Amino acid sequence: MWTEQASGSGTRRRRERSPEEELHTTQDGWWQMTLRALRTLLLFSIILGLSLLLWGYVFQGCGPSPCKTSVCQDLLDLYLASGNTSVAPCTDFFSFACGNINRTGSPFQALAEENKRRVRRILETPGSWRLAPGEEKAFEFYNSCMNMSAIEAAGASPFRQVIEELGGWSIFGNWTPLDFNQTLSLLMSQYGHFPFFRAYLKPLPTPPYLPVIQIDQPELDVLLKQKQEPNYAQILREYLSYLNRLVTLLGGDPTKVGNDASYSLFINSQLNQFLRPGEQQQAQGKVFEMVTIDQLQVPRAKGWGKMGIKRVAPAIDWLSCLQATFAPMSLSPSYRVAVHDLEYLKNMSQLIEKDLMKHRDFLQSHIIFGLVKTLSPALDSQFQEAHRSLSQKVGELTGRPPMVRTAGEEFFQPVHPRWMTCVEKTEAFFEPTLATLFIKETFKPSTHSAAMELFTTIKDTFISHLHTVPWMDRETRAEAQDRLTQLQVKMGPSEWALKPDPARQEYDDVQLGPSFLQTFLSCVRSRQARVIQGFLQPFSSHRWQVLPWGLKASYSIPDHVMVFPAGLLQPPFFHPGYPRAVNFGAAGSIMARELLHIFDQLLLPGGCPACDTRALQKALLCLERLYAALPSPKGTSFNVSRTLLEDAADAGALAIALKAYKKRLVLFRGETILPNLDLSPRQLFFRSYAQVMCRDPSTQDPQDIRSPPTLRVHGPLSDSPAFTTHFRCPQGALLNPPSRCQLW
Structure with a gap:
C-alpha cells in the first residue's frame, strides 16, 4: 500500500516493505560487503605477489652468481693456492688469505715477472709490429743479449779492451796511470759507472x-x-x-x-x-x-x-x-x-x-x-x-x-734467468719503443674505460667521505675537495708513450757490435744522451715519466697528475671481467691509498693549523695504539711512529674503497663471486684487499716506512666494523677490538 507524505511543494511516495523483504535486503548487503572485502584482499594479494616478484628480480636477480670465465678461474686458483682456510679469519686474516705465500710468491713479484714475460713476447715476435725506422734496433739488441754462445766465445777480451782505455792495469803489467779525475770522468760519462x-x-x-x-x-x-x-x-x-x-x-x-x-x-x-x-x-x-x-x-x-x-x-x-x-x-x-x-x-x-x-x-x-x-x-x-x-x-x-729491485718494488730472487736480464736492459735502453708496444699489447680500450670508471667512483666517494672526517675544519675540507676535483689522472699510458718521438724512431747513435759489450756501452751512452736532451726540452713535457710496465702509481705534485701504469692494472689486481668486489678490494684500495697520500702533509705536526689539532692527535694516537697492540711476525721489528703515515693511508684506503663498493652495488645489479671459495661479495672484497699485501714477512726491510705485511692486513681490518659484521667476528677476537679509530 502506498501512502503520500508532504514534502515542501511536492510529494514523495514510499513503499512499505514486509519483514521478509527486509531480511532479504540485509543479507544482500552483507554479501556485497563480503564480495568487496574479497575483491580487496585479492587485489592486495596480486599487488603483494607482483611486489615480491619485482623484489626478486631486482635484488635476487642481481645477487651473487659464480664467475666462470678463464680470468676468474685463474684468480680462483691463485686465491685457493695462497690462502689457508683452516685459519680463523677473525684471528689471523693474513694467514687466512696469504698462509701459503711461500708457495705462490708475492702477487706483486708475480705480476712484475708476468709483465717481463709480456715484453719478452713482444721482443721475440718482431714481425707482429709495425716499426718505425731505427726501432728494429731494440729487437736486434735483445737478440744479441740472448746470444750467449757469442758472448761466451768473446770471453774477457772485450772487457780487457775497456781496461786499456782506462790506462791499463798494474796486475797485467801494462799500466799507464791517467789523472784520477780524467779516469773518473771516463767512468761516469762513457761507462755509466759511479764508484x-x-x-x-x-x-x-x-x-x-x-x-x-x-x-x-x-x-x-x-x-x-x-x-x-x-x-x-x-x-x-x-x-x-x-x-x-x-x-x-x-x-x-x-x-x-x-x-x-x-x-x-x-x-x-x-x-x-x-x-x-x-x-x-x-x-x-x-x-x-x-x-x-x-x-x-x-x-x-x-x-x-x-x-x-x-x-x-x-x-x-x-x-x-x-x-x-x-x-x-x-x-x-x-x-x-x-x-x-x-x-x-x-x-x-x-x-x-x-x-x-x-x-x-x-x-x-x-x-x-x-x-x-x-x-x-x-x-x-x-x-x-x-x-x-x-x-x-x-x-x-x-x-x-x-x-732485486723490479718495477719499483724489491723482491727476493735467487735466480735471475738470462731472458729477464735481457728484457730489463732492452726496456732501459729502448724505453720509448717498448713503452708504446707494451701499451698496445696489454691495455685495451675496455680495460682503460673500466679502470677510469673504478677510479672515478673511488675519487667521488672520497670527496663525499671528507664530510665525515672529524678533525678537518670547513675551509680545509673545501680545499681538499677542490684538489680532488681538479686532479688529473692518466690511466695506463702517458702521452709520452703514445706520441711519436724522433729519438724513439731513430736511435742513430746506437752502434750494434762488433761485441755485445760494445753494443751495451753504446746503448748506455745513447740513453744518457736522450735523458739529457729530454731535460733540455720544455720543462712541462719532460718533467717525469712513469714506465708502463711498472707497478707503482705516481703522483706529480707540480702537475697535480696521478698516473696508474698499465702494468699495475692487470690480474690479479684488476680485470674488467672480475667480480666488482675484487676490483674494488684490490685496485680500488690501491687507488684510494694514492689519493690519501696527497694529503699526508695534513697529518704532520703543524701541517693543518686550522684543523682540530686535539681531535687529529687523538685519532693518530688511537691508530698508533691499534697497530702496537697487534702481534708482529716473528723475526721482524718496526717503528710504529715511522710507519704511521703509511698505516693511516692503508686504513683510510680500505674504508673509502669499501664505501665506494657499497655505492656501486646500489646503482648496479648483477654482482658475481668466485665459485667454490665460499665467500659472499663483501667477504670477497676483504679477501681481495688482503691479497694485495701478501708477501713473505721475513723479507721485510727494517728501514721500510711501511708496516710488515701482516700488520698492513690486520691493522685496517681491525679498524673496520664492516669486516667484523660480515665475518661474524666474536667479541674478544683479535680483529674485533673493543674500540676503533677514525682518522680518515
Whole structure:
C-alpha cells in the first residue's frame, strides 16, 4: 500500500516493505560487503605477489652468481693456492688469505715477472709490429743479449779492451796511470759507472720543481759494516775469494792480487762507514742541500776558495766530471746542484786525498772490480755467476737474502734467468719503443674505460667521505675537495708513450757490435744522451715519466697528475671481467691509498693549523695504539711512529674503497663471486684487499716506512666494523677490538 507524505511543494511516495523483504535486503548487503572485502584482499594479494616478484628480480636477480670465465678461474686458483682456510679469519686474516705465500710468491713479484714475460713476447715476435725506422734496433739488441754462445766465445777480451782505455792495469803489467779525475770522468760519462758517488738528473721535490743535477751516495756492491755484522770476518773471506775469481776470469794471476783486493775491501768498508740512511737524513730535515759546483770544486789554494767559501770535497774535479757526464748541458762554477749528503762527500774526499792518491795502483784495481759488476750483464756468464754466488753467500751470513729491485718494488730472487736480464736492459735502453708496444699489447680500450670508471667512483666517494672526517675544519675540507676535483689522472699510458718521438724512431747513435759489450756501452751512452736532451726540452713535457710496465702509481705534485701504469692494472689486481668486489678490494684500495697520500702533509705536526689539532692527535694516537697492540711476525721489528703515515693511508684506503663498493652495488645489479671459495661479495672484497699485501714477512726491510705485511692486513681490518659484521667476528677476537679509530 502506498501512502503520500508532504514534502515542501511536492510529494514523495514510499513503499512499505514486509519483514521478509527486509531480511532479504540485509543479507544482500552483507554479501556485497563480503564480495568487496574479497575483491580487496585479492587485489592486495596480486599487488603483494607482483611486489615480491619485482623484489626478486631486482635484488635476487642481481645477487651473487659464480664467475666462470678463464680470468676468474685463474684468480680462483691463485686465491685457493695462497690462502689457508683452516685459519680463523677473525684471528689471523693474513694467514687466512696469504698462509701459503711461500708457495705462490708475492702477487706483486708475480705480476712484475708476468709483465717481463709480456715484453719478452713482444721482443721475440718482431714481425707482429709495425716499426718505425731505427726501432728494429731494440729487437736486434735483445737478440744479441740472448746470444750467449757469442758472448761466451768473446770471453774477457772485450772487457780487457775497456781496461786499456782506462790506462791499463798494474796486475797485467801494462799500466799507464791517467789523472784520477780524467779516469773518473771516463767512468761516469762513457761507462755509466759511479764508484764514489752517484750523479743524475731529476726534478727537485720542492717548488719550483726544476730538473737539476743531483749528487747522492753510491750504491755499494757489498755492505761491510764491521760493528753490525757478526760474521764480518767470513764475509771478508768470501769477498776476497770473489775478487780473486774476477782476476782469474780476466786472465790475470790471482797470486798477485792480494794487496789490491785487500785495499778494495778497505775502500768499501770506509765508504760504508760514511753512508747515512735516507731515513736519518729525513729525520734531520736535510733530504738535500743546494750548493754551487764552486763550493764542491777543487780549490785554487788549500782550505778556502773564493769569498771565503770552504770547499766540501776538493779531491774531485766536479766541473770537469759533471760537464763530461751531462754534455751538452752548459755548466759553470756557479751552477747549483742538489747534494743529498754533504757529510758523506766531505769524508769521501778526505779518504781519496789522504790514502788513495798515495796508492793509485790499488785505486785502479778498486775501480776495475766495481766496473765488472756494472758491466756484468754484457760479459761472460762466469762473471755473473761469480757475483750471484757472492750475493747468496753474503745473504746467508747476514740473514738477509739477496734482493732485486723490479718495477719499483724489491723482491727476493735467487735466480735471475738470462731472458729477464735481457728484457730489463732492452726496456732501459729502448724505453720509448717498448713503452708504446707494451701499451698496445696489454691495455685495451675496455680495460682503460673500466679502470677510469673504478677510479672515478673511488675519487667521488672520497670527496663525499671528507664530510665525515672529524678533525678537518670547513675551509680545509673545501680545499681538499677542490684538489680532488681538479686532479688529473692518466690511466695506463702517458702521452709520452703514445706520441711519436724522433729519438724513439731513430736511435742513430746506437752502434750494434762488433761485441755485445760494445753494443751495451753504446746503448748506455745513447740513453744518457736522450735523458739529457729530454731535460733540455720544455720543462712541462719532460718533467717525469712513469714506465708502463711498472707497478707503482705516481703522483706529480707540480702537475697535480696521478698516473696508474698499465702494468699495475692487470690480474690479479684488476680485470674488467672480475667480480666488482675484487676490483674494488684490490685496485680500488690501491687507488684510494694514492689519493690519501696527497694529503699526508695534513697529518704532520703543524701541517693543518686550522684543523682540530686535539681531535687529529687523538685519532693518530688511537691508530698508533691499534697497530702496537697487534702481534708482529716473528723475526721482524718496526717503528710504529715511522710507519704511521703509511698505516693511516692503508686504513683510510680500505674504508673509502669499501664505501665506494657499497655505492656501486646500489646503482648496479648483477654482482658475481668466485665459485667454490665460499665467500659472499663483501667477504670477497676483504679477501681481495688482503691479497694485495701478501708477501713473505721475513723479507721485510727494517728501514721500510711501511708496516710488515701482516700488520698492513690486520691493522685496517681491525679498524673496520664492516669486516667484523660480515665475518661474524666474536667479541674478544683479535680483529674485533673493543674500540676503533677514525682518522680518515
